[in-house]
Amino acid sequence: MNKQMILAAVSLSTALLAAGIPAAQATGPSSPVTPGKRPLNIAQFGSAIQSLSAARVAEIDAALTTANIPQVQGLFARNALTSEELVKYYLRRIQRYDVDKLNSMTELNPDALEIAKALDAERQAGRVRGPLHGTVAVLKDIIGTGDKMHNTGGAKALRDAQSDRDAFAVKRLRDAGVVLLGKSSVTELGNFIAYSQKNGYSTLGGLVVNPYNPASEVSGSSTGSAVAVAANFATFAIGEDSWGSLLLPANANSAASFRPSVGMVSRDRILPIVGAHDTLGPMARNITDLALVLDVMAATDPNDPITIAASRSERGFAQRLSGDGLRGKRVGVFNPMSADDEAINTAMTSALRNAGAQVVALERLPSLVPGIFDELDPITAYWVKFAGEQYFAATNAPVRTWAEIVAFNEADPADRVKYGQEYLVMTRDTTMTSAEYDRGYRAMLATWQAKVDGIMAAGNLDFIAGTGNTLLDGVFFPATGYPIMSLPAGYRANNEPVGFILMGKLYGDAALMRAGYALEQATRAWRPPSMAR
Numbered sequence: 428m429n430k431q432m433i434l435a436a437v438s439l440s441t442a443l444l445a446a447g448i449p450a451a452q453a454t455g456p457s458s459p460v461t462p463g464k465r466p467l468n469i470a471q472f473g474s475a476i477q478s479l480s481a482a483r484v485a486e487i488d489a490a491l492t493t494a495n496i497p498q499v500q501g502l503f504a505r506n507a508l509t510s511e512e513l514v515k516y517y518l519r520r521i522q523r524y525d526v527d528k529l530n531s532m533t534e535l536n537p538d539a540l541e542i543a544k545a546l547d548a549e550r551q552a553g554r555v556r557g558p559l560h561g562t563v564a565v566l567k568d569i570i571g572t573g574d575k576m577h578n579t580g581g582a583k584a585l586r587d588a589q590s591d592r593d594a595f596a597v598k599r600l601r602d603a604g605v606v607l608l609g610k611s612s613v614t615e616l617g618n619f620i621a622y623s624q625k626n627g628y629s630t631l632g633g634l635v636v637n638p639y640n641p642a643s644e645v646s647g648s649s650t651g652s653a654v655a656v657a658a659n660f661a662t663f664a665i666g667e668d669s670w671g672s673l674l675l676p677a678n679a680n681s682a683a684s685f686r687p688s689v690g691m692v693s694r695d696r697i698l699p700i701v702g703a704h705d706t707l708g709p710m711a712r713n714i715t716d717l718a719l720v721l722d723v724m725a726a727t728d729p730n731d732p733i734t735i736a737a738s739r740s741e742r743g744f745a746q747r748l749s750g751d752g753l754r755g756k757r758v759g760v761f762n763p764m765s766a767d768d769e770a771i772n773t774a775m776t777s778a779l780r781n782a783g784a785q786v787v788a789l790e791r792l793p794s795l796v797p798g799i800f801d802e803l804d805p806i807t808a809y810w811v812k813f814a815g816e817q818y819f820a821a822t823n824a825p826v827r828t829w830a831e832i833v834a835f836n837e838a839d840p841a842d843r844v845k846y847g848q849e850y851l852v853m854t855r856d857t858t859m860t861s862a863e864y865d866r867g868y869r870a871m872l873a874t875w876q877a878k879v880d881g882i883m884a885a886g887n888l889d890f891i892a893g894t895g896n897t898l899l900d901g902v903f904f905p906a907t908g909y910p911i912m913s914l915p916a917g918y919r920a921n922n923e924p925v926g927f928i929l930m931g932k933l934y935g936d937a938a939l940m941r942a943g944y945a946l947e948q949a950t951r952a953w954r955p956p957s958m959a960r
Contacts, residue, residue, distance in 0.1 A: 479515050495716050500558060510546045510563070514606055521535075529658060530636060532565065532655065533629075536575070536609050558719050562663070564661055568632070573592035576609065578590050580615060581614070585832075588822065614626055615628065618672075621844065638958070639657070639922050640922050646679035647673070649668070652664035652710050656712060662711075664710040668707075668905060678924065678926030685717045688910045693707075693726070693731040703868055707724065714912075721940070740935075742937065743937070752782075753783050757784070757787060757886065764895060768897075775950065781949055782945045805867075806867050810864065812855070829851060872908075875906050891929075894928075895916075895927075908933065911930045912929050914943055914946065915953040
């Protein structure tokens with residue numbers, strides 16, 4: 428994520444309101460001409476989609492609109508739903524609402540139905556692998572899968588790239604009985620590509636559109652994952668976070684998301700941005716589902732030694748969820764950025780108190796954007812080059828260096844890099860050494876962690892919180908590597924979603940999940956988007 432993305436994400440609504448322009452009347456995301464876009468091959472599932480009658484679709488709609496994973500498992504157990512039907516149902520919704528509309532999906536798994544059938548057969552034979560058996564997920568298009576799907580980061584130069592094997596976290600999902608339906612769109616290369624890159628845009632995916640208000644931001648880079656969850660194209664999604672790439676799109680699209688402590692989830696076989704604080708994380712419509720998915724993903728991976736440090740932390744996220752997760756806790760809440768969010772912030776603060784928390788008012792910190800990136804961008808460029816080229820070599824990618832990618836794009840920039848590639852050129856040309864990177868990054872990380880630790884200590888706080896993107900405007904919060912979650916908090920008058928962010932202490936993921944669950948139960952703020960357009 429770059430400074431332009433952060434500035435756009437945290438300031439769009441505020442700027443419009445200050446100018447007296449309702450966000451719904453602003454110029455919204457319209458799909459740009461995308462010559463290189465990969466067509467979504469929905470036709471391969473045509474007969475399967477048609478096999479679901481309108482009456483059956485209506486039944487599944489009624490059962491799934493607000494269902495969590497345990498409720499879906501209840502349907503499976505009663506033979507009221509099969510995994511095969513669930514896949515068909517999601518494919519039908521993707522065909523109707525996503526193809527050349529919301530653009531959340533870049534590729535579908537051609538084997539999804541066969542995998543679902545096999546999992547149904549296991550269930551009928553009495554074998555249920557666990558609470559995710561038969562559920563359906565989509566993966567951000569930077570996460571490697573050792574199947575027929577590609578791993579492109581949305582870049583045309585990587586159109587034919589495939590991982591040599593499943594990422595460690597992906598294998599754990601497969602082993603848990605999850606059907607991988609496809610890849611979700613990503614702001615191209617995690618938005619470390621061009622100064623003016625649009626949030627949600629990639630050459631291969633086109634522009635992702637907010638399902639609640641097409642004129643609103645989709646924000647961040649895990650945009651397709653957030654929209655797929657909100658629009659009910661999958662049971663859950665997996666995104667990735669460097670600088671709020673899970674949290675920003677969750678806030679903008681009324682999804683729940685969890686950014687684990689760095690090391691809780693393996694970073695194996697993902698296209699890297701800043702490896703020292705990149706992490707995968709789940710996105711869903713509720714906290715229960717986040718906890719169940721994180722239970723599967725959180726594990727020690729020999730391919731990623733940083734996971735060893737997290738191995739002693741509390742696990743069993745779902746089984747410890749409790750409506751008392753905030754009782755007796757001290758929560759520091761920052762003032763909201765926008766006057767339009769004050770009512771929602773007041774409601775969330777009241778909900779915290781009603782759930783048993785003691786709320787401590789915090790003055791909003793000065794924004795570090797854009798100045799922080801003057802120092803950070805060169806550090807990021809070094810890591811993208813070093814780790815990215817290692818990834819290309821390990822996966823036998825069709826290109827091996829960023830210089831090749833830059834040259835490929837320069838051959839036809841209108842088609843391949845609509846918004847430019849300044850960050851890729853910076854990556855290609857970096858002369859930073861590993862020692863310089865290590866010194867620079869460690870110094871910045873120590874500063875960021877000291878800021879957060881200082882806020883926590885000064886107020887004797889268990890958690891830090893904020894409405895909308897207030898917390899993320901500080902930038903350093905997600906970069907600390909500490910756990911952060913976002914949950915739906917409400918909607919503005921124009922139906923634009925507003926999220927609420929809670930941040931915990933390093934490896935305090937289970938406590939943070941409990942707190943988020945308690946707040947969710949006290950608010951019940953989420954509602955589905957209107958898909959009648």
